Amino acid sequence: MSRDRYLRHARHVLAENPVTLVASALLLVLVLLALAGPWLAPHDPLVTDTALKLDPPSWRHWFGTDQIGRDILSRVIVAARLDLAIAVSAVAISFALGSLGGACAGFFGGWADRIVTRISDTIMAFPLFVLAMGIVAALGNTIANIVIATAIINLPFYARMARGEANVRRQAGYVDAARLAGNSPARVLAAHVFPNCLPPMMVQASLNLGWAILNAAALSFIGLGVRPPTPEWGIMVAEGAAFIVSGEWWIALFPGLALMLAVFCFNLLGDGLRDLIDPRRRT
Amino acid sequence: MSPPLLDVEDLSLEFRTRQGVVRALEQVSFGIGPGETVGLVGESGSGKSATAYAIMGILDRAARVTAGRAVFRGVDLIGESESRRREYRGRELSMIFQSPRTALNPIRPVGAQIADALRRHAGLGRAAARRRAIELLDRVQIPDAERRSHAYPFELSGGMCQRVLIALAVAGKPALLIADEPTTGLDVSTQAAILDLIRELAAGGGMATLLITHDLAVVAERCDRIVVMHAGHVVEAAPRSRLFTTPRHPYTARLIASTPRPGTKLRDLVPVPGTVPDLRGVLPPCRYRTRCERAVDACDEPPLPRIIPAPGELVACRRPL
Numbered sequence: 001m002s003r004d005r006y007l008r009h010a011r012h013v014l015a016e017n018p019v020t021l022v023a024s025a026l027l028l029v030l031v032l033l034a035l036a037g038p039w040l041a042p043h044d045p046l047v048t049d050t051a052l053k054l055d056p057p058s059w060r061h062w063f064g065t066d067q068i069g070r071d072i073l074s075r076v077i078v079a080a081r082l083d084l085a086i087a088v089s090a091v092a093i094s095f096a097l098g099s100l101g102g103a104c105a106g107f108f109g110g111w112a113d114r115i116v117t118r119i120s121d122t123i124m125a126f127p128l129f130v131l132a133m134g135i136v137a138a139l140g141n142t143i144a145n146i147v148i149a150t151a152i153i154n155l156p157f158y159a160r161m162a163r164g165e166a167n168v169r170r171q172a173g174y175v176d177a178a179r180l181a182g183n184s185p186a187r188v189l190a191a192h193v194f195p196n197c198l199p200p201m202m203v204q205a206s207l208n209l210g211w212a213i214l215n216a217a218a219l220s221f222i223g224l225g226v227r228p229p230t231p232e233w234g235i236m237v238a239e240g241a242a243f244i245v246s247g248e249w250w251i252a253l254f255p256g257l258a259l260m261l262a263v264f265c266f267n268l269l270g271d272g273l274r275d276l277i278d279p280r281r282r283t
Numbered sequence: 284m285s286p287p288l289l290d291v292e293d294l295s296l297e298f299r300t301r302q303g304v305v306r307a308l309e310q311v312s313f314g315i316g317p318g319e320t321v322g323l324v325g326e327s328g329s330g331k332s333a334t335a336y337a338i339m340g341i342l343d344r345a346a347r348v349t350a351g352r353a354v355f356r357g358v359d360l361i362g363e364s365e366s367r368r369r370e371y372r373g374r375e376l377s378m379i380f381q382s383p384r385t386a387l388n389p390i391r392p393v394g395a396q397i398a399d400a401l402r403r404h405a406g407l408g409r410a411a412a413r414r415r416a417i418e419l420l421d422r423v424q425i426p427d428a429e430r431r432s433h434a435y436p437f438e439l440s441g442g443m444c445q446r447v448l449i450a451l452a453v454a455g456k457p458a459l460l461i462a463d464e465p466t467t468g469l470d471v472s473t474q475a476a477i478l479d480l481i482r483e484l485a486a487g488g489g490m491a492t493l494l495i496t497h498d499l500a501v502v503a504e505r506c507d508r509i510v511v512m513h514a515g516h517v518v519e520a521a522p523r524s525r526l527f528t529t530p531r532h533p534y535t536a537r538l539i540a541s542t543p544r545p546g547t548k549l550r551d552l553v554p555v556p557g558t559v560p561d562l563r564g565v566l567p568p569c570r571y572r573t574r575c576e577r578a579v580d581a582c583d584e585p586p587l588p589r590i591i592p593a594p595g596e597l598v599a600c601r602r603p604l
Contacts, residue, residue, distance in 0.1 A: 183403075
């Protein structure tokens, strides 16, 4: 009954809002590439073919080949998994920690509030990308550390937002009502305050996914992220950048385009996502 | 009068504000017997809601109970620990309040909210709680309860939401229901229906009710006893019949004169002069002094006399009618 209703609502939101439809379609493509990339890629992304280096886009190599003759289309497809995985895990970590800490801070106030606010203020005091560079440089150049760095610089956004939302909702009538019904403060927070904070947080998460992808790619671009020859959009742009002046535009363009579309997709998805999960919009 | 279910004794309460200490309640005393319906009447700021919040133990951080007790079945709720009081809430004591729409969680279907309460208070399983929630919705006269149990609060009218809240409040079969202005903000025909529903449920389940309102007309028909509050004092407490025929406190008399009844013309209605006094700083013993037409110099001498004409009754006045 309620699942039925939910699907009907999802269909309605998509039909009503073409932007969400486009974004959802893009997301579907991205997820498909991430899951099935290695099988979909027409060539091995790591195999070099020096006879065919710097080959412009053709029927054989749709996106052309790079300086050592690897197929760019295959590399772009295969890179989707890594880029999405980094972004999703980083956002998941900062969403979980940030929203939990922020909600506690906003709901309980006092010491909890002071600790969480100070931590996020401290993180915000750094130029965030420089902080991420510092963390990766200090911890070492691994994928896990890129995820950690991206999670840390995203943390304050969730913490602040959850804090604000929880703070407003702490005074809502249903929170008083829940307390009156004999709920403990922890249960009031978990069952009543936190779920009500989620819709705006989800929008933030979606926007952040795009930003996290850019951040991971940027770290790789400056050589602090994923190491070559692993296919990754940021490195591919970095490698291709040198060839733009000499006319081999396709090496940097296609991974850059993929990056742009991914970020675009998550940014557009934000609003639609809120429409989907907030029952108040389900009329 | 049977031994009271809830006995509020000399309850005093202060709010510490930036502008000074507000003495919101002073020696408030009244009792509620098992199954009895008591009306708590007064203007805005008279301390009706503060009394209810103190009984339920959900006062604001700025509030402090300075004296008094609220004894419920032999246990002083004021002195109990927060965790002990939590056991009473929802199970023994329930409360519904003014704005039904904001008192429901906006992102959960109403049936699920009632089922939650049932699982916690009655220890029912998931399926049993669901069935019982629909029964309860049916008992508070929500038509098509099965379908409506899936509705979100914003999909229901104000009156419907209040019915849901009532269902939620009686889910734990409480001994006492505190209804704080349950019908403010609803249209008149709905008001009567909601009040009748509360009375019916109370009578059916042997539940005592404390009905808080600013409207004497509301309590006139539905309460066994009426407690009138003014500026944090209980000025008069009496059985309904006595209060309306022979009010003893000048304020009660004024309130009755300002309430429309069948047959009264608009020009016959007399407003109560003045406003509720500022409760900061030094106050005269009788807080109605400045508004009272019967006041004499003797009224400024403490203490405020509290006359008990009969058990369960009270008149706090030096020169009662």
